[in-house]
Amino acid sequence: MSIAAAGETPGSLYVKEVLIQTVARNAGEPEFHQAVQEVLESLAPVFDHRPEYRTARILERMLEPERVIMFRVPWQDDQGRPQVNRGFRVEMNSALGPYKGGLRFHASVNLGILKFLAFEQVLKNSLTTLMMGGGKGGSDFDPKGKSDNEVMRFCQSFMTELARHIGPNTDVPAGDIGVGGREIGYLFGQYKRLRNEFTGVLTGKGLNWGGSLIRPEATGYGAVYFAAEMLATRGETLAGKTCLVSGSGNVAQYTVDKLIDLGATPVSLSDSGGFIYDKAGIDREKLQFVFKLKNERRGRIQEYADQFSSAVYTPIDPTLDHNPLWSLKAECAFPSATQNELDAKDARHLLESGVYVISEGANMPTTLEAVKLFLDAGILYAPGKAANAGGVATSGLEMTQNSMRLSWTREEVDSRLYGIMKNIHKACAETATAFGTPGNYVNGANIAGFLKVADAMMDQGLV
Numbered sequence: 001m002s003i004a005a006a007g008e009t010p011g012s013l014y015v016k017e018v019l020i021q022t023v024a025r026n027a028g029e030p031e032f033h034q035a036v037q038e039v040l041e042s043l044a045p046v047f048d049h050r051p052e053y054r055t056a057r058i059l060e061r062m063l064e065p066e067r068v069i070m071f072r073v074p075w076q077d078d079q080g081r082p083q084v085n086r087g088f089r090v091e092m093n094s095a096l097g098p099y100k101g102g103l104r105f106h107a108s109v110n111l112g113i114l115k116f117l118a119f120e121q122v123l124k125n126s127l128t129t130l131m132m133g134g135g136k137g138g139s140d141f142d143p144k145g146k147s148d149n150e151v152m153r154f155c156q157s158f159m160t161e162l163a164r165h166i167g168p169n170t171d172v173p174a175g176d177i178g179v180g181g182r183e184i185g186y187l188f189g190q191y192k193r194l195r196n197e198f199t200g201v202l203t204g205k206g207l208n209w210g211g212s213l214i215r216p217e218a219t220g221y222g223a224v225y226f227a228a229e230m231l232a233t234r235g236e237t238l239a240g241k242t243c244l245v246s247g248s249g250n251v252a253q254y255t256v257d258k259l260i261d262l263g264a265t266p267v268s269l270s271d272s273g274g275f276i277y278d279k280a281g282i283d284r285e286k287l288q289f290v291f292k293l294k295n296e297r298r299g300r301i302q303e304y305a306d307q308f309s310s311a312v313y314t315p316i317d318p319t320l321d322h323n324p325l326w327s328l329k330a331e332c333a334f335p336s337a338t339q340n341e342l343d344a345k346d347a348r349h350l351l352e353s354g355v356y357v358i359s360e361g362a363n364m365p366t367t368l369e370a371v372k373l374f375l376d377a378g379i380l381y382a383p384g385k386a387a388n389a390g391g392v393a394t395s396g397l398e399m400t401q402n403s404m405r406l407s408w409t410r411e412e413v414d415s416r417l418y419g420i421m422k423n424i425h426k427a428c429a430e431t432a433t434a435f436g437t438p439g440n441y442v443n444g445a446n447i448a449g450f451l452k453v454a455d456a457m458m459d460q461g462l463v
Contacts, residue, residue: 010054011047015040018059029112031339031364035119036063038383040370042446045435046087050454056462058454063120067091070111071161073139075154078147087158089137091171092118095456097168099126099135100392102176105183107142113339117176120363121392123449124385127424130396134169137162143178144298155186163191167198168402174395175204177338180250180295181216201400202394207407212398214413220254220361221414222390222421223334223382226357228262229425230380230441239263242330244355246270246323247337248294248301251361251388255334256282256290268325270337271301273316273393275325280310322346329353336361344369351377360384375440384427386445393420 006090008016014181019040040059069089077083088111091099096439101121104114114136122134138157143151166173174289175184184204191201198210205211214221228238245252248269256266265281269290278286289307293299305313314324320414326346333355335342339362342350347370356379360366363384368376374381394417401407408416424445431451432444 009044009048010051011049012044014047014054014059015044021457022063023058026112029115031116032112032119034368038364038371038442039119039446039450041124042443043450044349046450052458053454055115056458058457060162061457062122062274062450062453063119064360065090065092065115066094066310067165068115069137069162069165069303070110073141073154073161074157075150075157077150083154085141085154085158087137087139087161088114088271089135089162089165089171089173090114090118091135091165092133092336092452093122094133095453095460096126097131097133098167099171100132100174100395102135102138102174103179103183103187104136104138104179104190105141106138107140109138109140117363118337120385123398125392126449126452127386127389127427127445128393128396128420129423130393130420132172132392132396133398135173136176137173138176138179140259141178148182151183151348152186155183159187159190159196163194166191166201166236168201168399170341172200172395172399173202174392175250177249181203181206188295200399203398205398208400210402212394212401212413213408214411214417215394215398216250217254217257218270218394218417219251219391220256220336220387221258222393222417223251223255223261223336223359223361223387224258224400224420225390225421226382226425227332227334227357227380229422230359230382231357233429234380237262238332239408241332242267242355243332243334244268244325244328244330245334245336245361246275246325246341246365247335247362248290248334251391252334252336253287253290253294253321255336255361259334260284260287264332267330268328269301269304269323273300273302275323276304276311277315277325277328278300278304278308278311281361302359302390322349325349327353330355332357332359334359334361335365337363337365339364340367342370346370347373351379351462356380358382359387361388363388371442375442378439382428382441383445385449386424386441389424390417390421393417
């Protein structure tokens, strides 16, 4: 029998117990443990207010995927040699609708990372208010350095197995790291061949065969819209503010694009080799160079500094215990590369450099220790499940257009995206206040996302 420490409530004891059980049952999955801990630390007050959730064991059920699919992906390289990768799909929770979440092709992909992403996706999709459950999938295949034919052969083999587990009313994957328009096209073509049907089974499709305008831009745009909403609570705008952006893929590119639109000055981008710092700011001309560099030539960000004399390139130094990008002087930061790219030391450097607005474009780019520093400092900090929900929200809008056999204009989709991000901000802010932590967007996002899923699970019985 456990004895409550001073100040502990039934809700906090329950959360602590579930966290211990989760870590024990999911050994060797640190990213999943981290995601669960970050969410559970927000939820104790919920279980004090709603003890019926404890009785129904909603949390234990939500932390266990409804289904995990793992499979072999054999394919042939250009030299005719057989290659073998692992494929995964984690179908986490369908209480609010079909499973929805990206596919990631990267050497680092494993079950623990996909479970963390799928769990985050459940809450993120809930925040959009659209009818979408949460899932995530992918492979340890890395498209970097592969020919188009090799990528096609891999995607066709991957989809040959995945096709039997997905569908427009069951599970609708999208892109993520390593899965862009090229990969979605190959995956969709193979699904169509196998199932003999043209349906909205994947999002992020080409515009001339069922895709949505604004979908490529949506995650980056949404992160900027969320930052603008946070600043508005203090009577400020993004105009004139210096902004740090990490990454140089889809999310980072369109974060820079929207920052330029709103009068801010983005000054950095990065990739796995290092980062560029352009004190003069990344303008439209320079951004067009990045689009061609990364999306067409698939080159390295170092070439930006070779092209523009105002930029300085800093290569990755594996001996450092911090990322110098986060030491640059700025007011706003948009971590948009990958999970855990920003640790406690980086957080201190950001705060010392004058950053007081952080909007996460990537999924869980900030470690738990760094998150605590941001919350203790009282800055405007938006966790990824809220700030980067624009991508999946626009995927949901793509699903709607596919179901209606319609294509909305760019202005209409962007307007709907902005409205969704505005509503997500409002839900996070109001929920944080209602549960006694005004201004804490972490608590607001976690609780608001959880409540909608939990209520749906209660309504649907023990399934």
